[in-house]
Amino acid sequence: MxxxxxxxxxxxxxxxxxxxxxxxxxxxxxxxxxxxxxxxxxxxxxxxxxxxxxxxxxxxxxxxxxxxxxxxxxxxxxxxxxxxxxxxxxxxxxxxxxxxxxxxxxxLTALRTAATSAMVAKQLARKDSQTLALIGCGTQSEFQALAFRAALGIDSLRIWDTDPAAMEKLVRNLEPLGFTIEITGSAAECVDGADVVTTCTADKANATILTADLIRPGVHLNAIGGDCPGKTELDAEILNLGEVFVEFPPQTRIEGEIQQMPEDFPVTEFWKVLNGTAAGRTSPEQITIFDSVGFAxxxxxxxxxxxxxxxxxxxxxxxxxxxxxxxxxxxxxxxxxxxxxxx
Amino acid sequence: MxxxxxxxxxxxxxxxxxxxxxxxxxxxxxxxxxxxxxxxxxxxxxxxxxxxxxxxxxxxxxxxxxxxxxxxxxxxxxxxxxxxxxxxxxxxxxxxxxxxxxxxxxxLTALRTAATSAMVAKQLARKDSQTLALIGCGTQSEFQALAFRAALGIDSLRIWDTDPAAMEKLVRNLEPLGFTIEITGSAAECVDGADVVTTCTADKANATILTADLIRPGVHLNAIGGDCPGKTELDAEILNLGEVFVEFPPQTRIEGEIQQMPEDFPVTEFWKVLNGTAAGRTSPEQITIFDSVGFAxxxxxxxxxxxxxxxxxxxxxxxxxxxxxxxxxxxxxxxxxxxxxxx
Incomplete structure (x- = not known):
């Protein structure tokens, strides 16, 4: 059996x-x-x-x-x-x-995606991170919030979604659980002052949810919505602002944000950070980017x-x-x- | 649900x-x-x-x-x-x-493998076929016998297996169902006089269960045990005796009996026979060979x-x-x- x-x-x-x-x-x-x-x-x-x-x-x-x-x-x-x-x-x-x-x-996939984001952020986000910006308030959003609180103690959220009902749903689900939540009016306003930024939008297109000028020094960017060919969320320029960490390069180069970049765009495999064979965050000002696509x-x-x-x-x-x-x-x-x- | x-x-x-x-x-x-x-x-x-x-x-x-x-x-x-x-x-x-x-x-796989064998034999075996030789009396053997009786009316079996207990098991299972069964002493004896021959042995090796001199004119050979790289049952010479029919050539060339043959060895895709766009059996004397590997x-x-x-x-x-x-x-x-x- x-x-x-x-x-x-x-x-x-x-x-x-x-x-x-x-x-x-x-x-x-x-x-x-x-x-x-x-x-x-x-x-x-x-x-x-x-x-x-x-x-x-x-x-x-x-x-x-x-x-x-x-x-x-x-x-x-x-x-x-x-x-x-x-x-x-x-x-x-x-x-x-x-x-x-x-x-x-x-x-279970919702749980594992959030757990993976949090595992990576535990290594890459600044230890003093206090605020999470959540861009996209769909299925994954509440799991992200709970994962970051469980792993990094973050309980202050700034949220943005083009659908007001999705933001209201998130507030309804998470406010009773003790989160401080600020509804914002744009992606730019949402990331302003955040230590960690999760982008998790569903549009199946090459979108530009964030542009490079919005990314402040020291931020950890957790990009999980760009996860199949033709579906990205970030202005390509953002990927040049800091170090890009990935799960499995052969898959991420096809499915992730780095599908926008040349074949030899440098990335770090996250498992090496965990093993101590590659550097994670090297300074409080560094921008770290997890280009997450989900792996078997x-x-x-x-x-x-x-x-x-x-x-x-x-x-x-x-x-x-x-x-x-x-x-x-x-x-x-x-x-x-x-x-x-x-x- | x-x-x-x-x-x-x-x-x-x-x-x-x-x-x-x-x-x-x-x-x-x-x-x-x-x-x-x-x-x-x-x-x-x-x-x-x-x-x-x-x-x-x-x-x-x-x-x-x-x-x-x-x-x-x-x-x-x-x-x-x-x-x-x-x-x-x-x-x-x-x-x-x-x-x-x-x-x-x-x-269900045992049923579908037997049903596939019978579907193919309905098109390729001689209409007057009366005797099935079963080489290999493992898991698939009883299902083969029942499929050939259901599709072609064959109820006379000649069987061979290197394991006498496996042959006894087949007799025990099928004699009560009305089959006439002859236990034979070798593969050569088993195929003697049979109209249809099923080879279904489990040895994961390039075996030679049958040689070309044993294959009589008019036989339909249903070769199902050679189904992965390095696992074949037939002397390669047999494949030159008649027309070879396959499920999906890219898979069969890797997994089937024809893995022993050159890349361009001619085969007929069975679906074309069913559709009438390729010839099946063309004479009572022709030897037809189904090189079956199992397909999705x-x-x-x-x-x-x-x-x-x-x-x-x-x-x-x-x-x-x-x-x-x-x-x-x-x-x-x-x-x-x-x-x-x-x-």
Whole structure:
């Protein structure tokens, strides 16, 4: 039997444990996996594009454990009442290839994206950071806020979205949780005075959410909305203002903000910062930029974390995914009408 | 909610409906999909190899529907009491990317492989074929026998396996179902007088199960065990005796029997035979060879068939795989501790 966490159970678990507590735990698993980055089989994601959107499979593996995520991206979904992104994922035992754990990953991806942002900011943002600017108040925004509070103690937010209802939703969700929130009137006003800036907008185009003149010295810029070919958020000039950190260069050069830059544009792989083999922030004035696109290893860490965290609780069910005839060569015995029906 | 057929339910359904009836229905879906072969997005499979075996994702898509299969291949599994191959698969709606149907595919792959063999033999074997030689009496063997009886009316079997217990198992499973079965003492003896020959052995090596002198005029050879790089069953000389038919040439040239042949070795794509744009068997004396490796479209057909066949029955359950917040931008509302716990 494999274990399975469905949407209802993931939601119940997250509400019970608390998002900040989960993100804190998940950062530990992410750091563990980023530190052993070189031991992962980093297959490129497999995308199936149609006129409606994209469906992707994101596999990765160590010598012990295999994982993949199914995820779609359909920008036109919200106007039709659907989620832009839905996902589920799986872990398997590399030794015998048997699936061990399945989980919904729509909620889990929101948690892991925020946890990844916070893991990176823990290394790159100024230690005295107090204010987070959130540009884009969609699905990811509240998770970002909670992740930065959990990891860096930031509880002061400046927010901006072209949709006032999205900003009101964020205030409604986060003010009861103790955040100080300032609604601003533009992206320029939003980033003014912020120590950390998260851009997370959904427009599938080469947008210019921020221009170089708005980025002050010492800022850590967490750019997560530019995450597929043709979808960027930053004026290219911003990428020349500081050091750019990425997850996996071959993927980021196609999907990230740096798709706007030459092939040999210099970047630092974040796992090296964590390992101490590359420099992170080198001065309080430096501008650091995390060009985040989301990578399979992060989903792997998130799945591992949930699997371990729900062990010993009732936050999972068992599902019957692996046929087990008594004699491995006699699969037919299971479906023979003469066979007992229980397996 | 997505529908889910677990192992227990797949087995119950197969026993209730009967394997031959299922295979007959599945052949119809396979033929429908092979006829529209050109409308499929035929992504190559994504394999993760380790010293223990391989784990693969096999996606394919039309403009309406997306499907993929997770499948492992671990040759050393049976000696440790595990199945060599386990699998599960999924269908999704291309319009919004939402998963619609999940199923175990260990049993289902056995059914679809046999159904594919039978679909091809219906076109290529002599109409007066009466005897099937089965070389290799493992997991797939009983399904092969039932598929050939369902599609061609063949009920006389000659069998061979290096493991006597495997042959006894086949007799035990199939004799009660009305087959006439002759246990033979070698591959040479097994194919003697057979009209159709299925080779389905598990040895992961370049084996020579059959040599060219054993292949009589008029035989249809269904070669399914040679299905990954370095794993073949036939003496290369056999491939020069007749016409070779394949599923998807770019994959078969890497994985099939023709991996032994030059890059430009001539083959016929089976879907063209079905469409009438390529010749099938051209004379009673011709030797026809199906170099089968298994392709994602076949899994897609099998999943579609099961989904439709169990509709209106109790042979599925519903699972909660897609987060559906009332406001698509407000995923956080689901996990807020203040939110009602039911979703």
């Amino acid at each position: 494999a274990r399975f966490v469905d949407v209802r159970t993931m939601v119940r678990w997250a509400a019970d444990r608390g998002v900040e507590d989960i993100i804190t735990g998940m950062i530990g698993y992410l750091e563990e996996d980023f530190r052993r980055w070189e031991s992962f089989d980093k297959t490129p994601r497999v995308a199936s594009h149609t006129s409606f959107g994209v469906i992707e499979l994101m596999p990765t593996s160590t010598e012990e454990e295999y994982g993949f995520k199914y995820v779609n991206g359909h920008p036109s979904n919200p106007v039709r009442g659907y989620q832009t992104v839905t996902a589920f994922g799986m872990l398997a035992d590399v030794h015998n290839g048997y699936p061990t754990f399945l989980a919904e990953m729509t909620v 290893v992060e989903d792997f860490s998130a799945l591992r974390y949930v699997r371990d965290a729900v062990d010993g609780t009732d936050f999972f069910q068992e599902i019957d995914l692996i046929a087990s005839p008594e004699n491995p060569k006699d699969l037919f015995s299971l479906v023979s009408a003469a066979a007992p029906l229980a397996v | 997505a529908r889910f057929v677990d192992v227990r339910t797949m087995v119950r359904w197969a026993a209730d409906r009967g394997v031959e009836d299922i295979i007959t229905g599945m052949i119809g879906y396979l033929e429908e999909d092979f006829r529209r072969w050109e409308s499929f997005d035929k992504t190559p499979r994504v394999a993760s190899h380790t010293s223990f075996g391989v784990i693969e994702l096999m996606p394919t898509s039309t403009e309406e529907e997306y499907g993929f299969k997770y499948v492992n291949g671990h040759p050393s599994n049976p000696v440790r009491g595990y199945q060599t191959v386990t699998a599960f698969g999924m269908l999704a709606d291309v319009h919004n990317g939402y998963p619609t149907f999940l199923a175990e595919m260990t049993v 479209v076949e899994d897609f057909s099998a999943l579609r068939y099961v989904r439709d066949a169990v509709d209106g029955t109790d042979f599925f359950q519903e699972i909660d795989l897609i987060a559906s917040p009332e406001n698509p931008k407000d995923l956080f509302s689901l996990v807020s501790a203040a939110a009602p716990l039911a979703v």
